[in-house]
Amino acid sequence: MPIEIARVTKSFKDVRALDEISLTVEDGSFVTILGGSGCGKSTLLNMLAGLEAPSTGRITLDGQEITGPGPERVVVFQKAGLYPWLSLRDNIAFGLRLRGRSNIPWREVDRVIELIGLKGFENHRPYELSGGMQQRVAIARALVMHPRVLLMDEPFGALDAQTRETMQAFLTELWERIRATVIFVTHDIDEAIMLGTRLVVMGARPGRVCLDAPVKLGRPRGWDMTASPEFLELKRAARRILAGQPH
Amino acid sequence: MAKTERESVFALGARLPHASGLTTIIVLAVALALWEAASLLRLFPPVALPSPGAVWQAFVILFTIGYGGHTIWLDIGASALRVAIGFLGAVAIGVPLGLMMARVDLVFRIIDPFLQFIRPVPPLAYIPLLVVWFGIGELPKVLLILVGTIPVIIIGTISGVKATPPLRLAVARTLGATPRQIFNLVVLPSALPEIFTAMRVGIGVAWSCLVAAELIAADQGLGWLVQYAGQALQVAVVIAGIIVIGSLGYAMELVIRLVEARIVPWRGRE
Ligand SMILES: Nc1ncnc2c1ncn2[C@@H]1O[C@H](COP(=O)(O)OP(=O)(O)OP(=O)(O)O)[C@@H](O)[C@H]1O
Ligand SMILES: [Mg+2]
Numbered sequence: 001m002p003i004e005i006a007r008v009t010k011s012f013k014d015v016r017a018l019d020e021i022s023l024t025v026e027d028g029s030f031v032t033i034l035g036g037s038g039c040g041k042s043t044l045l046n047m048l049a050g051l052e053a054p055s056t057g058r059i060t061l062d063g064q065e066i067t068g069p070g071p072e073r074v075v076v077f078q079k080a081g082l083y084p085w086l087s088l089r090d091n092i093a094f095g096l097r098l099r100g101r102s103n104i105p106w107r108e109v110d111r112v113i114e115l116i117g118l119k120g121f122e123n124h125r126p127y128e129l130s131g132g133m134q135q136r137v138a139i140a141r142a143l144v145m146h147p148r149v150l151l152m153d154e155p156f157g158a159l160d161a162q163t164r165e166t167m168q169a170f171l172t173e174l175w176e177r178i179r180a181t182v183i184f185v186t187h188d189i190d191e192a193i194m195l196g197t198r199l200v201v202m203g204a205r206p207g208r209v210c211l212d213a214p215v216k217l218g219r220p221r222g223w224d225m226t227a228s229p230e231f232l233e234l235k236r237a238a239r240r241i242l243a244g245q246p247h
Numbered sequence: 248m249a250k251t252e253r254e255s256v257f258a259l260g261a262r263l264p265h266a267s268g269l270t271t272i273i274v275l276a277v278a279l280a281l282w283e284a285a286s287l288l289r290l291f292p293p294v295a296l297p298s299p300g301a302v303w304q305a306f307v308i309l310f311t312i313g314y315g316g317h318t319i320w321l322d323i324g325a326s327a328l329r330v331a332i333g334f335l336g337a338v339a340i341g342v343p344l345g346l347m348m349a350r351v352d353l354v355f356r357i358i359d360p361f362l363q364f365i366r367p368v369p370p371l372a373y374i375p376l377l378v379v380w381f382g383i384g385e386l387p388k389v390l391l392i393l394v395g396t397i398p399v400i401i402i403g404t405i406s407g408v409k410a411t412p413p414l415r416l417a418v419a420r421t422l423g424a425t426p427r428q429i430f431n432l433v434v435l436p437s438a439l440p441e442i443f444t445a446m447r448v449g450i451g452v453a454w455s456c457l458v459a460a461e462l463i464a465a466d467q468g469l470g471w472l473v474q475y476a477g478q479a480l481q482v483a484v485v486i487a488g489i490i491v492i493g494s495l496g497y498a499m500e501l502v503i504r505l506v507e508a509r510i511v512p513w514r515g516r517e
Contacts, residue, residue: 049421071423081414084513085436095422098432127516145422 002026003048003149003181008057010043017043019206020057027148030175030182032196032215034189036242040207041185045153048183049075061149071095074142078154080134082126082141089113089122092140105144112140116170132163139171143178152184156191165223168195172221189238193231194221201241210241297483302490305483314484315475317467319491326457326469327495329385333392333460334453334499341397342442345404349438350430355405362398370395370459383464391463395456396449403445407438440514443507447500454496469495 003025010018018040035041046052050069059066082091096104116136156164201211216230286298309319348355377387419433461470476484
């Protein structure tokens with residue numbers, strides 16, 4: 001069963017941040033949400049995470065209304081938010097530890113550490129890692145929870161271009177393997193099109209969905225696809241919306 | 248404020264690792280020379296400002312023959328013990344109390360008025376009360392230090408809890424942490440750096456309460472020594488006593504810093 005966002009609005013005091021949004025997200029899809037600064041992307045994602053409640057409307061997962069955070073919907077934020085008093089390994093196991101100290105699947109934790117390419121850094125503290133490494137740890141911390149839905153709020157926004165590209169490739173490859181539902185927020189047009197199976201573009205003031213289109217690019221994805229007609233057409237449409245022009 | 252001070256000291260130390268130690272030595276040497284000059288020129292009567300040599304002699308006497316019937320080791324032991332117990336008591340009560348105040352609003356509203364009330368009261372003012380309630384033994388002396396120190400510890404603990412970065416909380420919530428887990432596994436460690444800052448400030452406050460505490464019918468202790476020698480106009484002994492108090496206070500702060508470096512190694516490195 002999919003995620004249903006049904007006529008959801010969000011206002012902060014009198015300011016309307018989001019105007020009636022309705023979306024259905026299929027299981028196993030990779031939806032990218034693209035929008036300018038302040039258009040309400042984080043607000044929408046936080047409601048999916050259960051960190052905030054909609055002002056009106058409802059969000060359901062498997063028909064169950066989302067009323068709070070839950071480990072089946074894990075979030076990766078723009079900043080890694082690691083705990084500096086824990087080693088890399090313990091940071092990754094943090095969510096598992098919350099379920100009980102005694103039955104942490106350490107072998108899987110170590111497998112994921114290998115997957116993110118940080119073998120040998122198990123006992124490092126977060127402040128001994130680079131920004132890209134920290135963000136990989138944050139993703140690993142989410143992955144070991146085996147979430148149904150992975151919510152990502154500009155997870156690569158704070159990284160330099162080179163690291164960002166590596167991380168995008170890493171995430172794509174990963175998703176092709178685990179096939180969790182991913183909802184990925186970004187304000188980078190190329191990133192949004194390259195990663196997603198479906199592109200949602202939001203307009204601002206108040207936030208609303210302006211474009212909702214499948215991304216018809218083959219897999220595996222490669223940067224040569226940025227020259228394909230499908231890519232350029234989506235990019236043009238997205239650009240127009242971000243520039244605030246009618247579409 | 249303590250933080251920026253610390254950072255600036257660190258920045259300086261980082262840039263001039265050898266020079267900063269050298270600066271300290273030069274400053275001390277110049278101060279000593281000026282002091283020697285002032286006493287040689289008799290700018291002040293020798294009773295009021297004894298020469299460095301006279302103070303050195305006082306030191307030697309304090310450590311060998313002693314003053315008031317015992318050597319200074321006894322005073323050091325008595326005072327260090329009073330300060331340590333008073334300070335540790337303030338930490339043992341203040342940290343849990345601060346945590347509870349930060350977590351439970353009702354507790355905060357009950358305790359905070361008392362806290363705000365005792366904060367500006369100088370420790371000297373408690374002496375009559377403490378003597379009436381607890382007599383003239385060790386208990387009122389230790390309690391005076393504890394009461395003087397505890398507001399710093401409580402306030403530092405509360406502000407440490409309040410300063411927990413929201414992102415750390417959001418991460419724990421989305422991973423399914425219960426409020427109790429969030430408090431124990433996220434808020435508590437996040438508050439540690441500020442708790443240590445409070446302890447470093449607190450150990451200084453504890454020492455500054457010592458002289459007041461030893462006004463309570465003491466016959467030993469560094470505070471007692473300084474007062475007793477002062478009444479006898481033994482200014483050299485007073486100065487020697489002050490130097491010992493300052494050094495011990497500094498030494499205890501260094502111990503706290505060592506513990507801090509072990510327990511919160513991430514401090515200032517995020
Ligand atoms: N807690 C809040 N209180 C009041 N207003 C808020 C709050 N959170 C968000 N807003 C407002 O809601 C709107 C959308 O904010 P949101 O953070 O969702 O934007 P965004 O699309 O994530 O932007 P960015 O790309 O800069 O992260 C903004 O106008 C913002 O000022
Ligand atoms: Mg945002």
